[in-house]
Amino acid sequence: MTTSNDVARRAGVSQATVSRVLHDNARVGAEARARVLAAMAELNYVPNAQARAMRLQRTGTIGVVSGKIKTPFFPQLIDAIGSNIADRNLRMVLWNSEENRGEPAALETIRSGLLDGLIFTSARPHSATLHQVAELGIPFVLVNRTVDELECDKVTSDNEAGGRQVAQYFIANGRHQVAIVGSSSDLSTVRARRKGFVDEFTRQGIPLRPEWQTQGDEPYTHDLALEAAVPILAAEDHPDAVFCLGDPNGFGVLDAARRTHRVVPTDVWVVGYDDTEMCSWESFDLSSVRQPVDDMARVAVELLVRRIAEPDAPFIDHRFASNLIVRGSTGNVPLKSTQ
Amino acid sequence: MTTSNDVARRAGVSQATVSRVLHDNARVGAEARARVLAAMAELNYVPNAQARAMRLQRTGTIGVVSGKIKTPFFPQLIDAIGSNIADRNLRMVLWNSEENRGEPAALETIRSGLLDGLIFTSARPHSATLHQVAELGIPFVLVNRTVDELECDKVTSDNEAGGRQVAQYFIANGRHQVAIVGSSSDLSTVRARRKGFVDEFTRQGIPLRPEWQTQGDEPYTHDLALEAAVPILAAEDHPDAVFCLGDPNGFGVLDAARRTHRVVPTDVWVVGYDDTEMCSWESFDLSSVRQPVDDMARVAVELLVRRIAEPDAPFIDHRFASNLIVRGSTGNVPLKSTQ
DNA sequence: CTGAAAGCGCTAACAA
DNA sequence: TTGTTAGCGCTTTCAG
Numbered sequence: 001m002t003t004s005n006d007v008a009r010r011a012g013v014s015q016a017t018v019s020r021v022l023h024d025n026a027r028v029g030a031e032a033r034a035r036v037l038a039a040m041a042e043l044n045y046v047p048n049a050q051a052r053a054m055r056l057q058r059t060g061t062i063g064v065v066s067g068k069i070k071t072p073f074f075p076q077l078i079d080a081i082g083s084n085i086a087d088r089n090l091r092m093v094l095w096n097s098e099e100n101r102g103e104p105a106a107l108e109t110i111r112s113g114l115l116d117g118l119i120f121t122s123a124r125p126h127s128a129t130l131h132q133v134a135e136l137g138i139p140f141v142l143v144n145r146t147v148d149e150l151e152c153d154k155v156t157s158d159n160e161a162g163g164r165q166v167a168q169y170f171i172a173n174g175r176h177q178v179a180i181v182g183s184s185s186d187l188s189t190v191r192a193r194r195k196g197f198v199d200e201f202t203r204q205g206i207p208l209r210p211e212w213q214t215q216g217d218e219p220y221t222h223d224l225a226l227e228a229a230v231p232i233l234a235a236e237d238h239p240d241a242v243f244c245l246g247d248p249n250g251f252g253v254l255d256a257a258r259r260t261h262r263v264v265p266t267d268v269w270v271v272g273y274d275d276t277e278m279c280s281w282e283s284f285d286l287s288s289v290r291q292p293v294d295d296m297a298r299v300a301v302e303l304l305v306r307r308i309a310e311p312d313a314p315f316i317d318h319r320f321a322s323n324l325i326v327r328g329s330t331g332n333v334p335l336k337s338t339q
Numbered sequence: 340m341t342t343s344n345d346v347a348r349r350a351g352v353s354q355a356t357v358s359r360v361l362h363d364n365a366r367v368g369a370e371a372r373a374r375v376l377a378a379m380a381e382l383n384y385v386p387n388a389q390a391r392a393m394r395l396q397r398t399g400t401i402g403v404v405s406g407k408i409k410t411p412f413f414p415q416l417i418d419a420i421g422s423n424i425a426d427r428n429l430r431m432v433l434w435n436s437e438e439n440r441g442e443p444a445a446l447e448t449i450r451s452g453l454l455d456g457l458i459f460t461s462a463r464p465h466s467a468t469l470h471q472v473a474e475l476g477i478p479f480v481l482v483n484r485t486v487d488e489l490e491c492d493k494v495t496s497d498n499e500a501g502g503r504q505v506a507q508y509f510i511a512n513g514r515h516q517v518a519i520v521g522s523s524s525d526l527s528t529v530r531a532r533r534k535g536f537v538d539e540f541t542r543q544g545i546p547l548r549p550e551w552q553t554q555g556d557e558p559y560t561h562d563l564a565l566e567a568a569v570p571i572l573a574a575e576d577h578p579d580a581v582f583c584l585g586d587p588n589g590f591g592v593l594d595a596a597r598r599t600h601r602v603v604p605t606d607v608w609v610v611g612y613d614d615t616e617m618c619s620w621e622s623f624d625l626s627s628v629r630q631p632v633d634d635m636a637r638v639a640v641e642l643l644v645r646r647i648a649e650p651d652a653p654f655i656d657h658r659f660a661s662n663l664i665v666r667g668s669t670g671n672v673p674l675k676s677t678q
Numbered sequence: 679c680t681g682a683a684a685g686c687g688c689t690a691a692c693a694a
Numbered sequence: 695t696t697g698t699t700a701g702c703g704c705t706t707t708c709a710g
Contacts, residue, residue: 001452003687014697019689029695049451050398051687054389054702061432061453069418070616075408082408082435091448093400094433096421109430112388113340113703114400222620255621277409281561282594283622342703353681358705368679390703393686452687 002043011039022047053113061091062304063115065102067122067144071220072247072276077121077144080297088305090116097122103129110138117304123147125186139307143300146188153303154317157291159189162322163196165335166243166271166289169324171204172336175241175269179212179232181225181253182245182273190245193273193289197243212239220245225252226259233260233268241269241330247276250286254329265331275325285328292320341382350378361386392452400430401643402454404441406461406483410559411586411615416460416483419636427644429455436461442468449477456643462486464525478646482639485527492642493656496630498528501661502535504674505582505610505628508663510543511675514580514608518551518571520564520592521584521612529584532612532628536582551578559584564591565598572599572607580608580669586615589625593668604670614664624667631659 008015095102117139143155214228244250250272275290347354434441456478583589589611614629
């Protein structure tokens with residue numbers, strides 16, 4: 001590895017001058033600068049980021065804790081976050097939060113001075129690690145899933161409004177016998193989606209059948225949704241619409257409909273959540289609520305960068321709108337404009 | 340941030356002793372050790388990895404350049420690589436290689452001293468950056484996609500054998516009118532899959548129709564496969580089997596069959612590649628060639644770690660077997676044992 | 679067994 | 695404009 005000292009020696013200047021040339025804010029004589037530049041090129045010099053970070057107390061690296069990466073949703077978010085980070089000439093260290101190993105690893109890493117800040121995409125309520133991060137005054141942002149009691153920057157989409165919109169859509173089109181398929185965990189996203197949906201039915205005085213609302217801690221899997229939906233759809237007395245708290249659940253319900261010979265959308269409507277790419281495939285053609293993932297990622301990175309620069313800035317809770325994308329699984333029936 | 344100096348002061352020992360306690364290989368007096376340990380606990384001390392890295396010339400961080408992360412395949416690989424890295428108490432910096440921005444960024448980062456080694460999952464032939472990495476003597480491993488002319492550690496599955504196996508399966512079951520849907524790019528994976536398949540037909544003297552072999556540089560997308568397959572399947576004279584060079588292509592062809600009213604598997608067999616999770620969903624039930632992704636990731640990390648420790652070890656080219664998983668899209672017809 | 683001191687490569691204050 | 699110098703926090707000789 002060639003160092004700034006090697007460059008200095010070669011250019012016949014002091015090492016400090018090399019450093020100055022590197023950050024051309026400082027004034028360096030034209031001739032000296034030329035010699036340094038030449039020496040750098042000849043030696044193929046790359047400054048050592050480690051040493052710079054040690055001096056500046058700034059690493060240029062951001063830690064990201066992803067939700068289960070083997071889902072259709074999180075790669076979308078990671079991709080967008082990664083692009084925004086790269087655009088700013090920063091780097092991204094990634095943890096997959098499966099088994100909750102990610103959070104503690106991220107905390108340890110930032111405490112060891114390797115990171116400037118942290119982005120959590122899959123915060124769980126009552127996470128001890130998250131509370132620790134907050135207490136230690138570490139710059140961080142919650143995106144996608146949040147934790148109510150934590151005071152910090154948050155970027156979400158309005159999951160409650162999303163659930164409500166689906167409920168209004170079902171009701172407005174006479175689909176009152178509805179099921180909810182998905183996790184009953186207290187993750188902020190699924191909880192809000194469920195709440196928005198349920199509250200709207202309650203508000204309009206339409207009863208929901210408890211036996212048509214699935215339970216379970218595991219979010220977002222196709223197979224669990226399939227198993228849960230088959231008995232519900234197979235029964236003589238079955239729902240005429242199903243709200244799924246994530247797209248994989250939606251795909252599972254579509255498979256359940258196929259297996260029980262219920263025709264979508266004639267017999268039963270199905271709506272998913274996240275509008276991942278597969279929704280538009282003809283096999284599925286699944287109506288789904290879209291979150292503005294790219295915008296969420298952009299703002300999350302923006303907020304974190306700001307937080308790193310200004311640790312005492314007021315916290316921002318940025319909530320984007322979300323929108324139901326209508327497809328064949330709800331008969332392509334358009335949304336009423338009043339909704 | 341509390342430093343080893345703070346701990347030393349508090350414990351009434353020298354800073355060097357704190358450092359020794361940290362790496363308990365060194366002999367430290369029992370009493371001194373106890374005092375240091377106590378001080379560390381009280382001060383909630385975490386050693387600065389930056390400074391350590393600077394001394395040791397080892398960062399404990401590995402860079403990974405992923406292929407397009409918004410596909411079903413790469414997240415699987417990234418997940419597995421990430422787990423193996425985490426198991427070794429290392430960290431992973433990730434780049435998404437879309438637009439080929441990833442490789443140069445990874446190179447720059449390792450040259451700046453922030454990484455110990457690099458894993459490339461989506462090498463392209465003739466990549467200037469990759470050649471540079473090799474010339475600079477940087478420890479790196481190619482996994483999944485490789486580049487023939489590069490001398491380095493490589494971990495792949497036998498894509499050519501995979502293609503051959505599919506060909507033999509089609510032929511043995513009388514499906515001789517076959518199409519190939521997928522990219523015609525020179526990426527090592529799709530090239531080998533195509534070659535293995537084509538060579539086997541040639542070997543057995545069965546002609547292939549050129550107009551049933553799709554072209555295109557973009558690999559692995561559902562929509563391109565759909566558009567390409569529709570005219571092929573719609574024709575009176577259509578293939579009785581389709582080999583798809585990636586699962587998304589397979590799903591696209593299944594959708595094309597649906598659209599053209601061809602019944603799978605009666606009218607046409609379909610086989611994909613990678614056996615991603617969705618293949619087993621009832622909507623698809625797609626036969627597909629499985630790569631041992633977890634094993635590939637494990638070995639890739641092993642090789643890289645070894646390479647970092649022993650820069651001059653002989654290069655290893657580790658090629659795993661791959662296996663066709665039979666499902667409904669080929670009528671669940673079992674493989675002959677002789678194949 | 680323990681402390682003093684050098685140095686990893688860099689930035690920035692201070693002098694000249 | 696340029697050089698000298700003092701660290702950033704750690705590991706590791708070298709003395710004692």
